[in-house]
Amino acid sequence: MATYKKRGYKKPHQKEDHNVHDEHSTTEEVFSTLDESASKTEEWVARNQKYILGGIGIVVLVVLGFLGYQQFVLKPKEAEASNEMFFAQQYFDEAVNNTAKDSLYGLALNGAEGKYGLIDIIDNYGGTKAANLAHYSAGMAYLNTQKYDQAIKYLEDFKSDDPILGALAKGGIGDAFVQLGQEEDALGYYEKAISHSDNDFTTPKFLFKAGVLSLQDGKAEKALKYFNRIKNEYSDSEEGRTIDIYIGKAETLK
Template sequence: MAKGYRASKVNPQNTVRGNQADETIIDLSEVKTSAEHYYSAHKNTILGIAGGLILLVGGYFAYKFLYSEPRNKEALEQMYQAEFLFEKDSFEMALNNPGAGFPGFKEISENYSGTDAGNLAKYYAAICNLKLGNYQEAKDFISSYKASGNIMPIMKEGITGDIQAEMNDFEGARDSYKKPVK
């Protein structure tokens, strides 16, 4: 016997007694037959659900890649001139008419609603209106803006607070400024 070799012990509980193992074997032909009967009885329902799922998934991808993403890309291209003027503090032109055939943030937010770029145009339009003294319009734009990520919700609350302070709603402004801290 080799050094370190030890014979394994047989555990009597793990041994199969008689034909117990044979009793747990499932008759595959029985399962196949019952599955065929179930399918033939519910064929229309199964095919209808499968077809509906395929249409639903196909419709989602068609909407996303053939409609939504191209519109978002187009809106981003349209925002170029307005963003340029926004950076130059030309808020009136950025909001309404940046020139060169480009729409302003207000028009982009209306024409491309439902896109990320249209949503971002609402944010820019709120800031432009705030700087121009159009506080109610600024409030309308910022309230319809859907902020996402870590920074933009904080920025939205800050702008909301600025608008409320300009409208002499100091308690609302305080609440807006405190909201990101909570």
Template structure:
């Protein structure tokens, strides 16, 4: 990994913390973009998680300056993750500190916790769902946006492993957060999964709650269709 430049040099060149005054606005716009463009039947969980992780890291930069060294180590790995270079983002090379090494070096920091989430998502992207669950469950934080998003990602992994009941349980945990950005996504996913599993009453409840509490969410657009389908399947 290349040596860190001193703070003044980084601010003058490629400091990932440069322009923090504008970061929050950019993240908010990103969140709005994802929300408006999520397809109800093909929800992009990676996009959701990426936005939420970015917001969480921004808070760490502002509220805990001592986290900056760990956060800088995440910067290149995050870029690789965004390009779906999961193996390289996870393990790193001579130029990039991978998420696994960041966990080892900075596991007690907020950035180290975020690295656990990213590591889990890398394993998920590589189809190694059991390892993904291990790292995602290792994430320990009570952030009201990030925590339910990680619960939802765990649900996705269980769904891939054909463990429908555990998938539904984690979707329920994710949907229990009262969050206009995250909750509608997982209510919809829980409803679909319940419907496919023949749990029509639970599916109906999920879609009715989605329609009632989050009528303006883009994922609510097809709620009526699923409500009728659930009723017809009872």
């Protein structure tokens, strides 16, 4: 006799009930694990609370200390250093445009009439912008008074991304090495001055110096590269006006 299932008849979902039970158990296990982890974390925090708070306190103190240093120490120091720098820089500027250079450079370096010189500013206001600029001016002052070792020392300590001053400082070190008879070192610094920035003032200036130095050392091929770059890229510069003469010399000696 045939059997059939009555419409609407459903077999009890024992398997589904079992799955629901398993899912419920798994969920309970997950929450239980999370509770245990949370408890362990709370215990760890409780045990190490003084260290955590101490660490936070240190961070806060460092931040507050930095802000306080900026506001109450560095800013007033910068202002004071800039004020002192004004007088020293005046002597330096006068020396650049005056025939009595040595004495004026000396006043710029060492001060006068109770005012600080460049060296005093460097010694007393280290870390300020004025002290950094004082390194440049002091280096150039020593370069112009034929104290080449001192010039190198101070110019090397000058740090600047300025396209002109940064290049002039590196080129000044190159000039000092030339006077000391250290041509390789000089050429290296001329190269640094050239690569520091690309502009119509310092770039052809130090390309020319590098070319002349190479020519004097008998490296005509190398000199030509410097001279030709001036001709091709900086023909309107002061060096570019006479560069054909030097290209001719280099080609003759090649």
